[in-house]
Amino acid sequence: MDVAESRHLNGQVSFYRLSRKFVDESEMPQEAKQVMYYSLAIGHHLGIVDCLKSEMDCTGQEYLEWIRALPEDGEAYRKMKGFLMFGEITVYPEHIDMLALAFDQIDTERQSEKSRELTRGLLNILTAIHHEPTMYLMVRGG
Structure with a gap:
């Protein structure tokens, strides 16, 4: 795929920092489990992010120029x-060293101000x- 032709170039790109949560179900009443599962089912991919x-x-x-x-x-x-x-992409802890090293090695003098801002933020x-x-x-x- 030629990235210069991506349909995702026309929109906004947002970076969300999220935390993985889990629920200890070992002592949860069955009624509460049903509510939890229903909530998870209707919320999945329906705009929670x-x-x-x-x-x-x-x-x-700007994203394309940056990468x-x-x-x-x-x-x-x-x-x-x-x-x-x-x-959409997801960056997990196992990706951070590889990405940090790569973005840290970019010559910031050759980047636009927006690209420098994105690098610092990342x-x-x-x-x-x-x-x-x-x-x-x-x-x-988005």
Whole structure:
């Protein structure tokens, strides 16, 4: 796929920092379990993420310009390019070292101010995920 032709370039890109939560069901009454399962079922992919405040935003074109500073044959570029293919990517703790190293190596003198802002923001989010491994990042089109 040629990323320059991605339909996701025309919209907004939002970066959400989320925490994985779990429910201990071992001592939960059956009635409460049914309510919990129903709530999870109706809420899944129905805009739950959209009600959260994004950590940073950019346009699809700004996103493409930003990730083009990464080596195209590198793992970080492939990971970030996933947004342009699918309209969404998730960054888990196992991705933070690879991404932090790649974005930290970008020559900021060759970046636009917006790209520098996105790099700083991403590195701050990755640092937070490093300190709180139940956290993850979702990059999603809007």
